[in-house]
Amino acid sequence: MEKILISGMGIVSAMGNGVNENLQALRCNCSGIAPLRYLSTAHKEFPVGEVKMTDEEMISLLQIPENQPTTRTSLMGIMAVGEAISNANLQLDKSNHKLKIALINGTTVGGMDKSEQFYTDFLTNDTKNAYIATHDCGACTEMIADYFGIFSQVSTVSTACSSAANAILLGAELLKSGRADIVVAGGAECLTKFHLNGFNTLMILDKEHCRPFDAARAGLNLGEGAAYIVMEKAKENSRSFEQGKEEIILAGAANTCDAFHQTATSPQGDGAFLAMKKALEEAGISPEQIDYINAHGTGTQNNDLTEGIAIERIFGANIPPVSSTKAFTGHTTSAAGSIEAVISILSLQNNFIPNNLNFKEKMPELSFTPNFNDVAVEQNGNLKPQKSELRHVLSNSFGFGGNDTCLIFSKN
Numbered sequence: 508m509e510k511i512l513i514s515g516m517g518i519v520s521a522m523g524n525g526v527n528e529n530l531q532a533l534r535c536n537c538s539g540i541a542p543l544r545y546l547s548t549a550h551k552e553f554p555v556g557e558v559k560m561t562d563e564e565m566i567s568l569l570q571i572p573e574n575q576p577t578t579r580t581s582l583m584g585i586m587a588v589g590e591a592i593s594n595a596n597l598q599l600d601k602s603n604h605k606l607k608i609a610l611i612n613g614t615t616v617g618g619m620d621k622s623e624q625f626y627t628d629f630l631t632n633d634t635k636n637a638y639i640a641t642h643d644c645g646a647c648t649e650m651i652a653d654y655f656g657i658f659s660q661v662s663t664v665s666t667a668c669s670s671a672a673n674a675i676l677l678g679a680e681l682l683k684s685g686r687a688d689i690v691v692a693g694g695a696e697c698l699t700k701f702h703l704n705g706f707n708t709l710m711i712l713d714k715e716h717c718r719p720f721d722a723a724r725a726g727l728n729l730g731e732g733a734a735y736i737v738m739e740k741a742k743e744n745s746r747s748f749e750q751g752k753e754e755i756i757l758a759g760a761a762n763t764c765d766a767f768h769q770t771a772t773s774p775q776g777d778g779a780f781l782a783m784k785k786a787l788e789e790a791g792i793s794p795e796q797i798d799y800i801n802a803h804g805t806g807t808q809n810n811d812l813t814e815g816i817a818i819e820r821i822f823g824a825n826i827p828p829v830s831s832t833k834a835f836t837g838h839t840t841s842a843a844g845s846i847e848a849v850i851s852i853l854s855l856q857n858n859f860i861p862n863n864l865n866f867k868e869k870m871p872e873l874s875f876t877p878n879f880n881d882v883a884v885e886q887n888g889n890l891k892p893q894k895s896e897l898r899h900v901l902s903n904s905f906g907f908g909g910n911d912t913c914l915i916f917s918k919n
Contacts, residue, residue, distance in 0.1 A: 510919065511679045511757040515595025515737035517587040518849045520836045521556030521730050525590055530853050533861045538835050540716050540728050546698045547624075553712050555698060556730025556837025558583055569654070576637045578618035579731075581650035584695035587733035588651055591691055595737035609687040610658040611678045612651060613670030613694030615841040617644035620699045647695065660687065665841070668803075669762070669906035670694050671734070672844025672914055676760045678738050693735030693845030702729060702840070717806035717838075719831035720815065720877040722868040727805045730837020734845040736852070741919065754919035755852050758899065759790025765909035772809060776817030778911040779803075783821050783901065786913040790899070794822045797915075798897040799860050801851045802877075803905045804831020805838050814903065815873040828878040834864035844904035844912060851900040851916050858897050 518525065521539025522532035532539065539556045546557070565582040566573065569589075588610070597608075618641035625635035640646060648663045664674045671694025678692030706712050706729060713726035741756060763785065765778030772778060787794060803814055818826060832850050839846050854860060863877035898918050905911045 510741035511682055511738050512741040512919070513736050513755045513757060513852060513916070514739055515591045515597065516735065516849050516852060517590025517594060518732070518734040518846060519558055519583045519587045520732035520734070520839065520846055521558060522835055524560070524586065526594065526849070526853070529849070530857070532835065533832070533850065533853065534859070536862055536864060538716065538864055540834065540837055546700070546703070548700050548703055550703055550707060552714050553703065553707070554716060554728050556728060556732070556839065557698060558731055576641050577650060578641050578647055579620045579697035580614055580617060580695045581647045583697065583731070583733040584612065584647065584651040585654045587693065587695065588655065588691055588735050591735040591737050592655070597689065597737060606689060607659050607687045608657055608689045609678065609681055609691070610648065610652050610661045611664060611674040611690060611692040612648040612661070613664045613674040613841050613844065614644050614647055614696055615665045615667055615670055616696050616699050616702060617647050618642045619701045620697050623700050666910045667906035667908065668838070668840050668843055669904040669910045669912040670841035670844065671846070672848070672902070672904035672912035673762060675736065675757065675845065675848060675914060676762055676912060679757055679760055682738060682740055688739065690738045691735050692738060693733065694842040695733035696731055696840050696842040698729060698731040711807045713806060716865050717834050718865040718867070719802070719804035719806045719834060719863055720811050720829070720870060721866050722870050724806045724808065724811060726807055727833065728837045730833070730839040732836060732839045732842050732846055734842060734849045736845065736848060753856065755855055756917055756919045757914060758792070758917035759786040759915035760913070761785030761789060762910070762912045764911065772813040772905065772909060774813060776813035776820070778909040779814050779817035779903065779905055780820050782911040782913040783817065783903070786901065786915050790915045790917065792899055795825050797827050797899050797901050799827055799854055799900045800829045801847050801854070801900060801902040802829050802831045803903040804833055806831070806833065810905065811870065812872055814905065815870065815875070819874055826875040828860045829875060830861050830863035830878040832861050835861070844902070844914070847902050847904065848914055848916070851902045855897050855900055855916060855918055
């Protein structure tokens with residue numbers, strides 16, 4: 508695979524707003540999972556990973572006119588894209604029309620939050636009709652793009668929980684084919700009643716904090732957020748990612764679909780196995796070279812077992828440290844792939860492996876135990892590396908219908 512440089516990144520999650528807040532939360536084992544606060548619903552029994560801001564606070568921060576229709580998904584997306592652009596030292600110069608800058612956004616819920624809120628108004632009066640046009644997933648992408656006004660092309664990817672990872676994969680393809688010079692790729696997703704009720708109907712929500720890869724796991728905690736990375740061909744990049752940080756590349760990426768079931772994955776994790784295998788092949792590295800796996804790890808019975816089986820099939824007796832960071836953020840569904848991509852990059856930059864929070868008892872069906880050691884922190888507050896150096900990190904994102912995507916990030 509041609510070297511694709513990660514030249515910037517931005518993130519908004521339940522752990523905090525911005526890369527630094529999210530890094531510090533990972534360092535101190537500070538989960539963002541908490542009782543419901545912002546979503547208006549009768550289901551207060553489920554803990555969630557909400558972004559700790561109201562829509563009005565985000566609108567004020569972003570200086571968006573109060574009468575302009577916006578959605579929570581697009582607001583979080585704008586915040587994360589803005590940080591990624593700034594982090595990459597990308598100048599918002601509309602006069603530079605020669606640069607082909609693409610925005611690839613993954614989302615599935617889109618503007619459902621406002622459709623739920625104003626549905627009765629749509630039926631009975633015309634006061635909220637402007638929000639009808641914000642329902643579509645593509646509308647959220649357009650709102651993000653319009654805020655910045657620098658994108659020559661935009662595209663929306665909607666493949667459930669692998670959406671943002673597939674947006675990154677598509678962005679890399681645009682760069683390799685020459686259809687884009689710079690790509691901002693990732694995803695955004697807000698919590699909605701549609702979300703919460705749907706997963707509750709599937710009976711896979713945990714009323715306690717989720718426990719990925721634990722023998723007593725009882726389901727997932729939903730989350731929300733947004734994250735994006737700025738990508739460009741390494742040889743063409745003229746900006747530094749961040750002073751003092753090593754260059755990170757997208758070394759390999761692959762998508763497969765086992766189409767086994769509408770929601771469940773195949774018993775042997777065939778889709779996950781093939782996605783990991785193909786990503787490794789594209790990166791040109793062996794399984795033994797992977798230093799850490801940021802697992803999809805939802806905390807459900809089906810996912811953790813089948814993903815674990817797929818990992819064992821790929822890595823055999825040489826399974827690297829594995830953890831799921833969804834106990835920090837909640838399962839952010841369509842945004843999960845990019846949120847966990849940013850976490851993977853932070854792991855590489857800082858040589859640390861996030862913990863698998865809430866783990867107590869090993870799954871008897873699997874040979875490996877997830878990473879759950881206490882993070883060692885030096886007296887000056889800096890994190891001690893848990894390994895001498897991380898060079899390759901594998902990030903898994905698996906969606907409904909068996910749409911499975913794996914990304915490999917490496918130090919250049």
